[in-house]
Amino acid sequence: MESAPAVAVQDEAPDVASDVTPEAAPGTPPVVRLRRRALRTVGLIAVAAVIGLVGGTATGYGIQAEREPTQLPPLNEVGGLAYPKPLPRGQEPEPLSAAEDRQVKVNGDLRKLLLPRPNGARADGVDGWESLSEYVSDYTLPASALEHQLDLGIRRIASRSWLSGEHRSVTIELVQFRPGSMGGARVFVRDQQEIVGAEDRADSVGMALEGSGNGRSFIYPVQRRAGYTDLYEARAYVQRGDIAVVILMSDARKIAEKDIASLAERQLERL
Template sequence: MEAEPVEPVEPERSLEPAEPAEAVEPCRPGEPAAVATPRPPVRSSRTVLLVVGALLLGPLVGGGIGYAVQAGRSATPLPALQPAELPAYPPGALDPAAAAAGSPKPLAIDGDLRKLLLPKPDGAQDWDSGFAATGDWETPGEMARWHADSARYFEKLVGSGLRRAAVTTFQKDGVKYRIELIQYQPDQAGAAVAAMRQSKVAGATDMPDGMEGAYWASNTQETYADSTETYYPGSAVTRRGDVVVGVTAFGTTQVSADLLRDLAKQQWERLA
């Protein structure tokens, strides 16, 4: 029997088109061919665990070894809390009078300023100024009433750190004298310097012997405020510490500048 011929089988064709091969950009003449950069290897998680474990176990192991070494050593004795010998004090009670004599004495200007006022000179008579009593304390209001612009002067006194003031008055040979001790707060000593400088009249003579301040006396008459009455003026000003010494004089006869200087110097010396 003759065999029937078999039809050849055609290979299956893919219905999806094949992806085109990636085009490779040709190298330019004279340039080396591009080499693909390899990707970095992925670090294993096992290595990370080893590093973390070493960081944790290192301090623990080191601390344990140090504790074991220290525990094997003998204890170091600590010094005693109380000294072997107590400090010795002199026998007997301290004499208060001796302690007071050995301590620094307070400044005269920190005491009663009224006791430091210059006494009335020989031949002088009492004079009531009509404000503060002679040889007594003086209030800022009483001080301000001596000035024409009393309200402004009062504000200036209160705002400049004024602490206290004392005054004494007398008259002699037709001239009335007024001596003031004006003390400022310790932290406002600069106000005393400013007050002294502001009281200095133009053309005045400086105080002698290195003292601060100046003195002057006018040879011409002036007129009182709100009055037609005339007078001869004069004044002297100096300072010791935070205390300003002010000497004011006025009268129907000319004031002696030398007498003002001497009064201010004598009052300044009493403050030492």
């Protein structure tokens, strides 16, 4: 799990409203005084811009007032005015069924939309609802990650992890954001893709997930350490509405691109 981008907190600007400036040590540049002079210059430019705007507006009104008024045609001579009419009774479209209405599906039990574990796979880690505190604990900077997720409007997380074969580990997370939260799922997926792509050990571009819109998968080169089993990793991030789909995969053997792409495709079908 990658850390959310840290939020840089700037110090408050020094108070430059006072006319009393302490004596500076010899050779010390007058920082506050230079700042005040810059503010004055900006103020003069702003005043000039406002005066120019007001003058231009007044001139425009004067020119318009000297022109002859343009007569508009009567409304009864204006064609093409039409208003939508309700369909006759009995011809209204049928409302979407619960199976067809995606919003009904994603607002229900999100755990039911997770892919089931494959036959023979063993449960490993969270299987169901995951608390926000537990979710951000995997980040390098949990506090910053928590603040970032709350800003995006995170709503809830459903997660499922399993082990299959001898070493393959898979985790699928459905991270849902609140409707109208400025595209929280879209921003989350974009940020994660940029972070993963910026890592030295990941493909900076990734592979587009066909038919997913903005989904991409990333295959990491093998990590080898003396005394340890080789480690291969792959990740996929894709957005579907207000849900961000995250797929994490690791193995002691090379992971094929089709393996994680197929998993992402099947998970999207359930959404």
